[in-house]
Amino acid sequence: MRIAFINALAELAKHDSRILLLTSDLGYMVIEPFAEQYPDRFINVGVAEQNMVGVATGLADAGFVPFIYSITPFAVLRPFEFIRNGPVYHQLPVRIIGVGQGVEYGFNGNSHFGLEDVGVLRTQPGLTIIAPADDAQTKTAIEKTSNLTGPVYFRLSKDSFEIPELSGNFELGQTQQIGNGMDVLILSTGAITREVIQAAQLLSDQGLRSTILVIASIAPAPVSDLIKALSTFKCAFTVESHYITGGIGSLVAEIVADHCLNVRVVRLGFDVLLNNPLGSSAYLQAANGLSPEKIASRIQKVLEESN
Amino acid sequence: MTQQLFPSQIRKIILEQAKRANVGHIGSALSVVDIIAALYFEVMKISSPTDPDRDRFVLSKGHAALALYATFFLKNWITSEMLATYCSNDTLLPVHPERLLKGVDFGTGSLGMGISYATGAALAAKLQNSQRRVFVLVSDAECNEGIVWEAAMFAAHHKISNLYVIIDLNGQQALGYTQDVLNTAPLAEKWEAFGWQVKNVDGHSPEEIKSAIQACEQEFTRPHALIARTTFGKGVSFMENKIKWHYWPMSMEEYMLALENVERFS
Numbered sequence: 170m171r172i173a174f175i176n177a178l179a180e181l182a183k184h185d186s187r188i189l190l191l192t193s194d195l196g197y198m199v200i201e202p203f204a205e206q207y208p209d210r211f212i213n214v215g216v217a218e219q220n221m222v223g224v225a226t227g228l229a230d231a232g233f234v235p236f237i238y239s240i241t242p243f244a245v246l247r248p249f250e251f252i253r254n255g256p257v258y259h260q261l262p263v264r265i266i267g268v269g270q271g272v273e274y275g276f277n278g279n280s281h282f283g284l285e286d287v288g289v290l291r292t293q294p295g296l297t298i299i300a301p302a303d304d305a306q307t308k309t310a311i312e313k314t315s316n317l318t319g320p321v322y323f324r325l326s327k328d329s330f331e332i333p334e335l336s337g338n339f340e341l342g343q344t345q346q347i348g349n350g351m352d353v354l355i356l357s358t359g360a361i362t363r364e365v366i367q368a369a370q371l372l373s374d375q376g377l378r379s380t381i382l383v384i385a386s387i388a389p390a391p392v393s394d395l396i397k398a399l400s401t402f403k404c405a406f407t408v409e410s411h412y413i414t415g416g417i418g419s420l421v422a423e424i425v426a427d428h429c430l431n432v433r434v435v436r437l438g439f440d441v442l443l444n445n446p447l448g449s450s451a452y453l454q455a456a457n458g459l460s461p462e463k464i465a466s467r468i469q470k471v472l473e474e475s476n
Numbered sequence: 477m478t479q480q481l482f483p484s485q486i487r488k489i490i491l492e493q494a495k496r497a498n499v500g501h502i503g504s505a506l507s508v509v510d511i512i513a514a515l516y517f518e519v520m521k522i523s524s525p526t527d528p529d530r531d532r533f534v535l536s537k538g539h540a541a542l543a544l545y546a547t548f549f550l551k552n553w554i555t556s557e558m559l560a561t562y563c564s565n566d567t568l569l570p571v572h573p574e575r576l577l578k579g580v581d582f583g584t585g586s587l588g589m590g591i592s593y594a595t596g597a598a599l600a601a602k603l604q605n606s607q608r609r610v611f612v613l614v615s616d617a618e619c620n621e622g623i624v625w626e627a628a629m630f631a632a633h634h635k636i637s638n639l640y641v642i643i644d645l646n647g648q649q650a651l652g653y654t655q656d657v658l659n660t661a662p663l664a665e666k667w668e669a670f671g672w673q674v675k676n677v678d679g680h681s682p683e684e685i686k687s688a689i690q691a692c693e694q695e696f697t698r699p700h701a702l703i704a705r706t707t708f709g710k711g712v713s714f715m716e717n718k719i720k721w722h723y724w725p726m727s728m729e730e731y732m733l734a735l736e737n738v739e740r741f742s
Contacts (some may be wrong), residue, residue, distance in 0.1 A: 189603075209603075212634075214630060214634075215626075215629065215630065217629070219592065219622075219623050219626060219628065220592050220595070220623060220626035220627050220630055222592075222593065223589055223591075223592020223593050223627065224592060224593075224596035224599060224621065224627075225596060225598060226582070226593050226596055227594060227595060227596020227598070227599065227600060228581070228596045228597075228599060228603075229596075230593070230596075230597060230600070231579060231596075231597060231600030232600070232602065232604075233600060233603070233607050236624060250589075251589060251592070254583070254585075254586055254589055255593065257574070258583060258713040259575055259582070259583070271563065286498035311635045345574070367483070377617075393659045418660065472713070
């Protein structure tokens, strides 16, 4: 997605002179397509994420649209108060790019994981939050948000891949649907949608048909799409590469409560401190119950218990 | 009103409004009066608070906002009725400046952020080939914040020579003297080492502040830092250099005495 992002940005920048790219010294072998094409519109601010957000705020106030790029925790958590007091409070079009959904930086360890970015940022009014599920959706989302006057956060995977079922579709405030089974509703966000699709296949092999709704537009939340789907099922599962607090599990539970929907919500995600031996992203997801097999078996177990 | 009278007028308004609202931060506001007066009445080119090519001012030490509001009043940007809403319900004039008030480009109050915004604003002017300059007022204790030095490195590296930082060197912070809390000295040497053009000025001499800024205008490769020596609580003898006046509101007796002090110069 980070490659899809940079290519989409370089393309947009051809026709939009407001676009600048700032990085806090990250993005080797990623940012070059933009940096080489637009050397006067690219700034490596150094290893200084707080100043990157502050400078971007000043630039945006003068009419620029600065994209600021880093690994998720450095883009979001280190300068969080700057995001809050800067682009959010001043309602300015700063674009925050956080690379690394969940545990994608596996061997780099906890410091590089993005497990609470959505939860932290979802507290901020007027901040658009987008977590694409694949490259094509990333491109569409970058294009469709280019004229938003407020700040936007993009939660991007570092990997490149396509989910053909999505056909690159993205709309603010809407979900994208994969399948139309009536046995189970699975709500997914981001790259882990690949594992969710595999899990749905495993469930299908057991005779359980799924509907998957992909939540790429986390804020604005796809409220009416979710109400519609959640009103149709007795049990819904949220799957995310994020702590189960604050992410789409919380979002869905809020919508269920706000609208008095009669549906059980089971949240799958990271629910403990990752204080164990490390490994690849796939290893860490599996160790936390988020491999396709474990997602499928957890869903199946809950459904059996409820019947 | 002659320009020399603006500082004492600002001080008088600070005392009146701080007393009416019964709030503190009086000493911090009094400390920067002459700097703000010099900038708004002698240095900055601002035809109106909405002119896109106006010079910008960022009050990074947001807790001195009352001095800024008094200045806006004297510039006829806000009415006396509006000024009198300071710290009342439904006001646009709280303790720290908010962006909803015309003339405030960047809301502040969290120390250190203002200089970072100002650095971006100055860089934007350069990218847009505008002649506008950005002035940012930081306190000496604000230099405790790491972000000040992130911004300082950035501005020097990018030769943002339309950026002017004025450091209100009053030697005090909320709970004590800076040399006892977290020593920031030697500030001039630090800013110089970070690649800035540095001028030491008397922060209570608008004339000296103006000349120092004029002298900086020929330097095109470095941003500029004015180390402005000031007296905390300047103009009210019993507040000068007293820690308590960072937060303390005035009693009626103190208020009358303070007004007398200030009116002597107006």
